[in-house]
Amino acid sequence: MAFVAVPGPFDFVLTTERFRAFGSDRASLWHEGGLHRVVGGREVRIEPARGGVEVAPLDAETAPVVRAVLGLPFALDPFYAWAAGDEVLAPIVPRLLGFRPSLAPDPFEMLVGAITSQQVSLPSALAIRNRMIERFGVRAVEAWAFPTRERLAAAREEELVAVGFSRRKAEYVIGLARADIDLDGLVALPDDEVRARLVALRGIGAWTAEWFLARHLARPNAWPAGDLALRKAVAPLDAGEGRVRFHPFENLSAHYLLLAARLP
DNA sequence: ACCCAGGCATTGG
């Protein structure tokens, strides 16, 4: 086990709440008080420790995944200082101190996951996604490696329909896997260019592109305005007000608002 | 048996 320090306030329970809230995700598996993922065929376990986490194994290949999963790219202190002056966030943020929105480590996994979540409830999406993972992915120890782009590019629509995808979504996923786009290269592009390239793909609309900016690229200004849960969370505000109101911390604001709405 | 759920593409006005 290797210790990884996490700066500032850090709440492991809040940060990993997402992996327990709607059921168990085979590829980001909550198991015996820790989070398990498969990186390069090896299973990595992250568990809470004083001032940070314990990780095994920790090396050059697994460290970036740990960094993403724990949301380490986010700077919380500037957000907290700013949120104290907003009457919507001020009462919410203090009880969520140390919550770091988890980032999806892999762009393809992020997009496929988003497609499964389009329109349906999150428990439904998770059930379908887990059946897909078990059919096309590879199990390490407890956790499963998410299906590779190559594997899904080779899949047939009928195979995805068999695990619960609509015919349309099966087309989207296979089409994405086969598309001529460098998903890893998107990190180098500005927000609007990322949006434009993603929305050009069939099955990826504004909602999915915005969550990709927010939860994969950690872009500060990403704001999934069309998201149903987020719209409910900001219902008292005027339509379209959120994006302006929470600038320049749209992404963190959205995550804190959504988590606050989920907690009892 | 309904109805809704962290959308999207397609079609029709």
Place this chain on the structure above:
DNA sequence: CCAATGCATGGG
């Protein structure tokens, strides 16, 4: 350019 429609599953 905006409104209506089908999609498939899980949970209430």
